[in-house]
Amino acid sequence: MIRARVAAAGLLLAAGAGCEPSRHPPVDPVEAGASPNARILPAPLASETPDLLDASAAEASAKLVSDDYGRPIMSEASQHSPLPLPPATPLPEDTLSPRELPGVTLEAAFRWRDVPQPPKAPQVAAAGLEAAQAVTGLTWKIDLAEAGRMRVQFTSRALPLPSGSELRARHDVHGEVLLWPGLTQYRVLPPGALRTLLGERRIDVTPLSTGSARPVGEGKRREIDVRKVEMHASLGTLYLELGKMPEAGEGGPLLCRALLEILGVDPKSPECVAGEVPLHASYAWQGGGGVGFEVTSVARRSDLVSTDLLMPPPSAAYAASGLPSAQGGVFLSRDELAAIRTEPLPLPASVDPGAPGEGFVAVNQTDALLYLLVDGIPAVAVPPMSERYVSGPQRGLYVVQWRTFLGESIEPPQTIEMPARLVRSAAEEDAADGG
Structure with a gap:
């Protein structure tokens, strides 16, 4: 029953x-x-x-x-x-x-x-x-x-x-x-x-x-x-x-x-x-x-x-597929990024031919969604095997760090000169995993 x-x-x-x-x-x-x-x-x-x-x-x-x-x-x-x-x-x-x-x-x-x-x-x-x-x-x-x-x-x-x-x-x-x-x-x-x-x-x-x-x-x-x-x-x-x-x-x-x-x-x-x-x-x-x-x-x-x-x-x-648009994954405007420095440093031009005229290019060669932090601030999220150009940071020294959102991967910070081309390679990921 x-x-x-x-x-x-x-x-x-x-x-x-x-x-x-x-x-x-x-x-x-x-x-x-x-x-x-x-x-x-x-x-x-x-x-x-x-x-x-x-x-x-x-x-x-x-x-x-x-x-x-x-x-x-x-x-x-x-x-x-x-x-x-x-x-x-x-x-x-x-x-x-x-x-x-x-x-x-x-x-x-x-x-x-x-x-x-x-x-x-x-x-x-x-x-x-x-x-x-x-x-x-x-x-x-x-x-x-x-x-x-x-x-x-x-x-x-x-x-x-x-x-x-x-x-x-x-x-x-x-x-x-x-x-x-x-x-x-x-x-x-x-x-x-x-x-x-x-x-x-x-x-x-x-x-x-x-x-x-x-x-x-x-x-x-x-x-x-x-x-x-x-x-x-x-x-x-x-x-x-x-x-x-x-x-x-x-x-x-x-x-x-x-x-x-x-x-x-x-x-x-x-x-x-x-x-x-x-x-x-x-x-x-x-x-x-x-x-x-x-x-x-x-x-x-x-x-x-x-x-x-x-x-x-x-x-x-x-919706059977797709996700809300992330609009390129850049989180701060040009003016907001420029405002984290009072003035540019008089540094010589970058010797990296891949570096842009200003700001930075973030290149993610791994199979994970990666964030790039600039001075501890999330500036951009770069999808797997992709790159993003971010304008705004004035010429100078910055501390950058790659990481995943949930923190499974947290890279050591690096002090770099901008403009710059910043690459997170798959070889670095393999080395971090002991491969």
Whole structure:
């Protein structure tokens, strides 16, 4: 009888289908007007671990709907365990009645380690450096609704996705939705894709493991009681401080899941519980390097707008492939870069025939997305096997450093003369890896 009721519920709810992008998009693009309720049986993700593929076809095709308070209404089969978003179909319409919801709003930032300082020279302009740092801080604004919704806004020029991009999540599914600036398009991120999105600016599924957690004490952060946890996985170790915030409700675990995904840990982890919010995180990768994540402000809310948490919003058309444009990956204008020096140095002309007349050319000959820092400021992100020309820096001495966004690769800083041609070669990458 139970099996019959589950089957009946699946048939009643099968009008809606979830989605994930396939790794190989179809030749014909998805039309913006295509029905979001088309029934397409999901294909398994080849790189996921087997325990993530236990949902039946009826479960995976169940429509995700919510009540007037923003609480997702789930089928019998999904009440005890969120379902992974199934691949290669648009999401069904998400409907929430306009109302204000309780929750919390966080300001947060990724923190790079081993960031070099500018050279000690009278031409270094402190005001110009501070202005450049203000617009390139790696910041997120995060809304966590008690009812189980998350909205992450990219609020920095220097993140792998442009300012105005968003991530949204809900507690009855695993995975996120990526929104273009202006909410014009969306793409589904299956579980495990967040790491490659942030680290490599592409969507691919990182194999997920259960990981192992070890409590490491308690304390306070931002005047909030926290429990401290170390999570170990094949990719490295994550140190977490989880703050007790009942106002976050079922929204808190969504941020916790996202941080675990970056480590390659299954979002089913029991460490992500309602009423707790990650306030601090530090990653140490197995091969060296790392990156931090820190909440810099917390505001308890009673007025989160429910329609700002729709997944996806009605204005967004489904995108089967592609990502929001990064506009060349140069984060500072010519004038902003010129302002980090008070005047040029009277240096002789560069003997490098590849050096430009001013500024620099950043050449990435590796297969990774690399950032180039100038005096500790992210100036440009260069895709694999590509180069970017950056104008603005005045003639003089600068400290530069190559690194990946998530800090798996952090090169030693170098003091160089600009104009310059700066090359990160594949041979250097092989040497760093012991090849």
